[in-house]
Amino acid sequence: MITPEYCRLFASYNAWFNERLFSLSAALPDEKRRHGASCSLHDTLQHLLWGDAHWVKQLVLFDGPEPSHLYPTQQLTFEQLRYQRKSLDNALLAWAAKVDMAFLDADASYLGSDGIKRVLTKSLWIVQMFNHQTHYRGQAATLLRQHGIDIGVTDIYWAPGAIRRETIPA
Incomplete structure (x- = not known):
């Protein structure tokens, strides 16, 4: 279905796009x-972090160590959110x-x-993990546009x- 190259491309695109979102978001007052x-830019960025951490634990690490430091259990500050995102x-x-x-x-089960x-x-x-990332980054980009911030071209081939x-x- 997918290849290791696909995973490398999307992981790189994910990091590139997230850095753009956080750099542009930093220009806004808290x-x-x-x-x-209904949902703030901060909440969207935090959900994206939580969702990605969840998918990484369930789908990438599988039997690996629990990435507890990645699961926000409270409202994080923007600086904490940015650090954990990186x-x-x-x-x-x-x-x-x-x-x-x-x-x-290989097969994997998920509850x-x-x-x-x-x-x-x-x-x-x-694929589901990367699709989730794309969806919520799109929401964050829309929220930035609503604040008058142009995020520029976000097509994957620009990564x-x-x-x-x-x-x-x-």
Whole structure:
């Protein structure tokens, strides 16, 4: 379904996009980051961190150590959130650098919040993790735009290392 190269590309894109979101979000005063009719930019960034930490624990580390320092149990400050985001992105980059097809092709079970145990290939769960990231980064980007901040181009091919070669027309 997917390859180790796919994992490396998305881990890199994830880190690049998250750094952009946090750099641009830092320009807002804390009260603006925390203000929102239904969900604030701060809450969205925190949910993205929590969701990614959850997926990393369930889908990437599997039987590895519990990443308890990644699970926010309270409202984090923006600085704490940014630090933990960077730590998690670094963990994903390190994982992606060494993932192989045997890992991706293996089955993995996951107990959902609905109490149902699901068994799928690890590759499909990894796609879900990256899809979750894309969804919530899109929400965060929209919230930044609502604050008048242009986040620029976010297409994956603009991420560092994504383009293999570029030809400039004559």
